[in-house]
Amino acid sequence: MVATKKDAVNDAANTAGPANTASSAKPSARERLLAAADELFYREGVHTVGIDRVIEHAGVAKASLYNTFGSKEALIRAYLDKRHTSVLDRIAVHLERYDSPREKLLGIFEVQSAMFSAPRYRGCAFIAATAESESGGQAEAASDAFRAELRALMADLAAQAGIADAQGFARKLHLLYDGGSVSARMDRDPSIAIVAREAAATLIDAALAASAAAA
Amino acid sequence: MVATKKDAVNDAANTAGPANTASSAKPSARERLLAAADELFYREGVHTVGIDRVIEHAGVAKASLYNTFGSKEALIRAYLDKRHTSVLDRIAVHLERYDSPREKLLGIFEVQSAMFSAPRYRGCAFIAATAESESGGQAEAASDAFRAELRALMADLAAQAGIADAQGFARKLHLLYDGGSVSARMDRDPSIAIVAREAAATLIDAALAASAAAA
DNA sequence: GCTAGACTAGACAGGTCGGTCTAATCAGGC
């Protein structure tokens, strides 16, 4: 009974962790819990999925969950924080291939396109989690952090591109980003990301033209 | 004990109903249930709010709920259908004041602005309900119907305005609409509707210019 | 007055929820 039980969600040895340094074999309870939470919470919703489902899927005892995270809400927070870094990292990596700020801005929607086409895309995790949770909780805090960082990236790139009101313009791009997440899920239509990218290009060019005319 | 119990969510005598024709006094159990469901489901979520909360708020017996609707899911469906008609009616009424299709298209976002500024706006009811419910259920069906009708309205107006690919263009406006609903809730920022309207105007003008150039 | 149907209050069933706790097992350092 070394490999505990069965399924084991672990895709690979994760990067960091207090009790799992490099390659080796068995991920820590924390990592397995996070992987199970990520899969189940995202697929079925943080409210629908109970603690028992998570620990069963992780192959971990209930006490380990409460020793590690303390509460379900803390586990939800950790799940959202993991999404936060993974999505923003994915965007950052993709944007490296471009030089111009305009291409980088459009590149954000290319990442969306890839995410929407993933086999089990179920919409933005933050939109879903906050829709299920009461306001003022951890889900809202995690969403605020994610949204602020994404919008700051958009504003930064818009400023580099030479758009006058970069902060205001970032709000418009964020509208398209959110709309894409919603549309892709509710209409079961991954191709909406291409439409969003087109609309973003139109808005960028119009903003650039206006900024140039004002200068 | 004529007025049953207390609170009574009834704002006014509703338009139609099997046992409540015009003014008079006490709304039917069905109407009180729908009003309570609308308030509680929207405020706290269809999953979070239990049947007991609904019947208590409606001042109605549990048996009345199950005699009238049959199940909680059917009540959720009725709640969403009510939202469907009320939102689209509100849009239709507002658009009557405009003549040109372009103004009507922008008018949709003016209705959004008013909704976002309502004291207890909590986001799009359909986005929230589908995020809480499993796919393939009544919430998804109700959302599909709502979204199809809204998009058809946008496509119709876009065609009238002279935009070449009206169907495709409606998808872009729908992106802004969805993005506005999400942003207004998650950023607690009603003013995003004005941003959405500006972006819509930019997209409309660009599409008109492209359609004119192609002709 | 009488009847039919809508409505009432509330117990009840069977299940799941988040969270606590006990007791046993395991691995590694001394």
Add this chain to the structure above:
DNA sequence: GCCTGATTAGACCGACCTGTCTAGTCTAGC
């Protein structure tokens, strides 16, 4: 060997869930 700390399985708690059922009350039409 022995101890320590992490981990295990699973019973248990009180609360809440949807849905059913019993039994009694109110009211409108005849």
